Amino acid sequence: MSKLVSRRSLALGLGGGVSMAALGGRGASAAGWEPTRPVQLIVPAGTGGGADQMARAIQGIVSKHNLLRQPIVVVNKAGGAGAEGFLEAKGARRNPHVLIITLSNLFTTPMATGVPFSWRDLTPIRMMALDEFVLWVNAESPWKTVGEFVEAAKGSRLRMGGTGSKQEDQIITAAITRATGAPFNYVPFRGGGEVAVQLVGRHIDSTVNNPIEAVTHWRAGALRPLCVFDSQRLAGTEKMTETMAWRDIPTAKESGLDVEYLMLRGIMGAPGITPAQLDFHADLLGKVRETPEWRELMAQGAFNTTTMTGDAFATWLAREEERHRALMQEAGFLAGQS
């Protein structure tokens, strides 16, 4: 039976054919190095989440456009809020065939759990995009602006739903509390989609979902965006509802709420890889960003498409790490603090 299946899948043109052809073939590329075996892309999160989707999109784009002679293998290591995946990448010293896609848990997990790793243990390759956060309320709620919302929150503790504990959603919630003095009742859920549905069903009062997690409910008229936690408005000008496009959502700052938060979607390599290897991966990921599929993904999720490599990326990481430490310390989220 298995033989039958395998032949079928080969006929489908799976990555198998590619990898067989590349077995042993070590053609020199411009950078002087290219992968000689399948590249593992570690996802420090479960299957189906935002990071996983992006990793599999990269895998699909690379194989569809033949950007790499070796296949990319996506490996989920979600344990301990991603600690497991990061430890694996950290342990793969000098192995150029290991990549890891990072999200905010690159900063929050070691701080919240005390598991020993940081971005300095890895080789930053490329920032692929930044994920936005939007403050959402149910469309039937009376709050039309951030001001009204904050006023209501000061009056009675509102229920704020979010993904996970002591991660980005709760950090933003804590930052809102710090900026306005309004306390929230933070309720953690497993995933962004679930959070959005809980808001539609009015089991919670507000969320800070990523655009892609809530867009469909917005378009169906069930949710209302109040502000985006970025320094500038979102790019999309196409009307998503009768009256609004992504661009029409005010920024938090415009609305008098001084909170800014973006989530890193970047790719890191194992520690100690050579500059030639780093360049190859940075270049490959640059090509991925140029494809129409990638652009489509970015537009769908209203991503901030900033990209960075090299020193600029490292500087950015260092600054973000400090900012997370400050935010988490203030909220009492650091390991051993609570």
Next chain:
Amino acid sequence: MDEFGLLMQGFAVALQPENLVLMLVGVVLGVLIGVLPGLGGANGIAILLPLTFAMPPVSAVIMLSCIYWGALFGGAITSILFNIPGEPWSVATTFDGYPMAQQGRAGEALTAAFTSSFVGAFVAVVMITFVAPVIAGFALRFGPPEFFAVMFLSFAAFIGMGRGSALKTVMAMMLGFLLAAVGMDAMTGQLRLTFGSTEMIRGFDFLVAVIGLFGISEILMSIEDGLRFRGQKARIDLKVVLRTWRELPRHWAIALRSALIGCWMGITPAGATPASFMSYGVARRISKHRAEFGKGRIEGVIAPETAAHAAGTSALLPMLTLGVPGSPTAAVLLGGLIMWGLQPGPMLFVEQADFVWGLIASMYLGNIAGLLIVLVAVPWFAAILRVPFAVIAAIILVVCAIGAYTVNNAEFDIVLMLAFGVIGYVLKKLDYPLAPLVLALVLGDRTEEAFRQSLLISEGDLTVFFHNWLSGSIMAAGIVLAAWPLLSALRLRLARPAVA
């Protein structure tokens, strides 16, 4: 009827030759994936997802959903033949399916399992076709308190399942809850019961534990009295399918009830695993032959399989209409939709009617194709039991190791699997019931989560579980079910003097 016209259009899409081929490929791949424990459902589809990027969305989703059907069918095969559940929802199938195989009724059990799966899925698809808009909104009513109530109901339906001492049942169940609690506490992000070990952060994955507790321990059990399986050879040919089919209509009530339980659990969305346990529990509770459950009753195969597949199928409904996945596999499919540029949610039915109805039509066809393929293969599956022990045992061990590894890509999980094998072996020989342990392990942390989310929402007020008719009535049903053994004992005692 509007839906009907759209459905016919959908059939036209799904019946295109290239889509039919993809359907077959999908089912076969799915069965293969379902047979390999650990790789099933969610992981399998995630792995194959990138391969479909080059296809048009309708073809891609047809193939992926057929992989899903195949995996659902495939999960039953190892459960029945080797007591190794390929998927969490196949655990309840092992309770009677494996004893049937040991009695030489493997073909019968497989046929019953496949046919019930088909019936369950079919009922769910019909429901999706005609009442989708009405029912979709129902899932919105489910907040944490309602979710907890459903979990409570699952446990209640299962109480009194284990034969043997109540003390041992409690011990096994508590161990299950403890194992479920290991790792990161999702509510606070704190690590608990890990004792400083990085390997423990991951917690105990349900599948790793089950592969060990059921599969490995079974191999150890069967070799005690000699190097061979306790499985029996039976005459295996396609006639067994027909023979079983003649018997199946008798169990229509069980099938219907299980399908309804499944649909309800899939939509709410509690998922296929609690649905299968609950359905098995209810079937046993109601049956006149209660004492024979667990020893090879065909109803014990029909009930969980029907419910699991009804739930697995209807879990696609909240995914399509709300963007909330009712199962891990649906979560991966959801990711696929987004990558093909489709936004699941309330607008999907309006804006992508072609896609949605193509998918629904493929659910009908994929299920029929799947059923035919697996039924024809029943004799071959059953013939696996004829392979000499030394060969099949080694291959099972290898497959188990691969399965345990692929769940989390962790080598330590293979060690855990072996440890669970020894624990399962000891506990089985000492008559500890394993079902409560497994139930607690698979539902434990989700139940605790729902409980604590509810209390966060209500700011510590325990009456939240009775705050509306929905959660209140589910809780009440749970309490009645939990008290049922007590009540019936009481009734017997009251009735006896009257008779005498």
Next chain:
Amino acid sequence: MPLVTGEEPRHPPRAPDGAAAGAVGMELHVPQTAAHGGVGVGTMEAVASLGFMAAGAAAIWDSLRLGAGWAADGPQTGYFPFWIGLLLVTASAINLVGVALAARPRGGELRGRAAPLFLSWEQLRTVATVFVPTAIYVAAIPFIGLYVASALLVAWFMWRLGGFGPLRATASGVATALVAFAVFEIWFLVALPKGPLEELLGY
């Protein structure tokens, strides 16, 4: 380990197509007595109860560290593990007392003879012929990779337990590993643990 190497598999291993091997069916385990010696059920009961107790105690200890109380907004992290642990310890203790009581009334030396057996030495040896190679297999995976280990396991089982010739056994082992490699590494693109051999071949 000596159990395996020293003992010739005592069973006619070829399970032929005939009905001979199949008749065992659903037999119940008739409790054997300690005539030939072995591990008693009472002993194993006690060991299991102690194991349960240890797990419960560990849970209680860690939960107290994390906080096992009931905060204003519901149970703390350690609340459920604490009470579950406590229940487990209590239940195991009751079970242990029961086991001890059951063992006593038979009185003194007579007890050993009548006590039912958990596993006779003979059975233990048979179980070991499968368990020991499996344990070695699991232990070897991190070092030589899953594929090589699997090939060795299959070959060993077929040769030592299955009565196949070494050539056929080896060939089957290698074939199993190759099929697994093709399915997982090449078609499904799933990375399984690999060792020096795969490294050498460029994977």
